Amino acid sequence: xxxxxxxxxxxxxxxxxxxxxxxxxxxxxxxxxxxxxxxxxxxxxxxxxxxxxxxxxxxxxxxxxxxxxxxxxxxxxxxxxxxxxxxxxxxxxxxxxxx
Numbered sequence: 001x002x003x004x005x006x007x008x009x010x011x012x013x014x015x016x017x018x019x020x021x022x023x024x025x026x027x028x029x030x031x032x033x034x035x036x037x038x039x040x041x042x043x044x045x046x047x048x049x050x051x052x053x054x055x056x057x058x059x060x061x062x063x064x065x066x067x068x069x070x071x072x073x074x075x076x077x078x079x080x081x082x083x084x085x086x087x088x089x090x091x092x093x094x095x096x097x098x099x
Contacts, residue, residue, distance in 0.1 A: 002079060003051045003056070003057045004048055004049075004050050004057075005023075005048065005049045005051065005060060005061060005076060005077070005078065006046065006075070006076070007019065007048070007064075007076050008045065008074070009046075009075050010045050010047060010069065011045075011069060011072050012042065014043065014047070014069065015034075016032045016033075018069075019032045019047055020032050022069070023049050023051065023060050023064070025063075026063055026064075027053060027056020027057070027060065028051065028056060029051060030050040030052055031049070032048075032049050032050075033048045033049075048079055060076065061076050061077060061078065064076040
């Protein structure tokens with residue numbers, strides 16, 4: 001299991017400090033990265049938290065998935081190491097090869 005956790009459905013006002021405090025109850029937090037829109041700088045509503053160990057990550061996922069933060073139900077699961085969100089498709093120009 002990875003130590004990197006995806007945290008979704010975050011309130012727009014959520015800070016790194018809030019997430020660090022929330023996850024620290026389940027183990028040592030190495031980093032918190034809230035993803036923001038490049039153009040506006042506003043939170044996109046999701047983040048990545050890296051825990052110090054796999055057991056700490058598992059404990060955080062078990063305890064926090066489905067919990068409430070400022071009235072929003074959090075989605076907390078193991079991060080997808082392939083980039084992008086689960087189920088996302090690659091972007092870019094499509095190519096077509098004629099037979």
